[in-house]
Each structure stands twice: as C-alpha cells, then as structure tokens.
Amino acid sequence: MRYWLIAIALVALPAWAQVSAERPWTRATPPGAKVGGGFMQLRSSGAGDRVVGASSPVAGRVEMHVTVREGDVMKMREVTAFEVPAGGTFELKPGGAHLMLMDLKRPLKKGEKVPLTLKLEKGGELKMELTVEEMGARQPAHPRH
Ligand SMILES: [Cu+2]
Numbered sequence: 432m433r434y435w436l437i438a439i440a441l442v443a444l445p446a447w448a449q450v451s452a453e454r455p456w457t458r459a460t461p462p463g464a465k466v467g468g469g470f471m472q473l474r475s476s477g478a479g480d481r482v483v484g485a486s487s488p489v490a491g492r493v494e495m496h497v498t499v500r501e502g503d504v505m506k507m508r509e510v511t512a513f514e515v516p517a518g519g520t521f522e523l524k525p526g527g528a529h530l531m532l533m534d535l536k537r538p539l540k541k542g543e544k545v546p547l548t549l550k551l552e553k554g555g556e557l558k559m560e561l562t563v564e565e566m567g568a569r570q571p572a573h574p575r576h
Contacts (some may be wrong), residue, residue, distance in 0.1 A: 450515050450554050452553035456571045457561040459541040467539055469493070469530030469547060469561055470523045479517035487561075491534025493547070498527055507531070510551070512515055515518070526534040539563045 454520070455471035473482070496507045511533070513528060515521045517573070523529045532556035539545060544560035551557055564572055 446561035447528060449549055450475050450480045452510075452549070452557060452559045454571050455547065455554055455559045455561045456564055457539060457545060458568050459563050459566045460535060460539045461566065462538055463539065463575045465533070466536050467535055468525065469532060470525065471523045471559070471561075473513070473515045473523070475515045475517055475519060476519065478553070479519070479551040480515050480554050482515065482521075482549050483511070483552050485530050485547065486550075487545060488537055489545050490540065491536070494531040494533055496529050496531045500527075508571040525561040543566050 447534075451474050453472040453474060455469070456467050457467050460467050468484070469487075480504050482495065485495065487493055494509050495511070495513055496512050498505050499508050500506075509531075510528075513521055513523070521528070543563045545563060547559055547561050549557040549559070562571070
C-alpha cells in the first residue's frame with residue numbers, strides 16, 4: 432500500500448451540508464497499480480453523520496478501510512461506515528482509517544485532481560477532488576489551515 436498522494440483541494444459545498452472534507456488527497460500510483468488511497472479530514476459543523484459509501488470515476492469501486500493491529504502486524508479491514516461526530520472531526524490518513532480506491536482504471540499522476548464522492552447517511556452526497564501528491568507521501572505537501 433505505498434502508492435498514494437496528497438491533496439489540497441478546496442471543496443465547494445452545498446449550503447446545507449454539515450459535513451465538509453478538508454484537504455482531500457491521494458498518492459500517485461506506479462504503472463499497473465490497481466489500488467490507491469484516499470485521505471482527508473472530515474468535519475461536522477452541526478449534527479454528526481456517517482459516511483456510508485464512496486465512489487470515484489477512476490476506480491471500479493471505493494472501499495472504507497480501517498487499520499487494526501493483529502499481533503505485530505498492521506492489517507486493513509473494510510468497514511461499512513465512518514462516523515463523523517457532532518461538532519467534531521474524523522481523520523482519514525495513512526496508517527489509519529482511509530478510503531481505498533479499488534480496480535484503478537489508470538495510474539494517478541502527481542499534481543492532478545481526482546473526483547471523489549462520499550455518500551452521507553443524512554447529508555446526501557459530498558463531492559470533492561483529491562489532489563494527487565507524490566508516491567509514498569505521508570501527508571499533504573501544502574497543508575491548509
Ligand atoms: Cu486499505
């Protein structure tokens with residue numbers, strides 16, 4: 432799992448959306464790679480919500496994963512939802528919870544932006560663009576505060 436990049440897209444949100452995505456990013460992938468990651472900070476300005484699905488035109492499907500320790504080994508496990516607490520945040524980052532872009536249709540190139548849509552249980556669809564950072568990046572290159 433070493434082919435993702437970082438993103439710094441500003442996200443345009445519908446006025447009613449209570450959950451926003453800050454600094455969504457992914458990593459560039461080597462030729463032939465079939466999976467990529469998706470990272471961001473989800474923030475709720477009001478009531479909490481749950482991410483119950485995700486999709487992207489560059490991936491056959493997008494899964495939600497968490498990283499769990501089993502003995503000395505860190506493993507990824509698919510989950511059915513990410514909880515964004517009321518007035519709080521939920522962070523997707525390398526080594527933690529993340530989106531997994533499966534069956535990539537093409538390599539992700541550094542500097543490009545990749546559309547991604549999250550499906551929220553209450554808030555409808557949350558559209559964004561993942562900024563593609565360099566291969567192996569651990570965090571966005573240009574954090575936005
Ligand atoms: Cu994963």
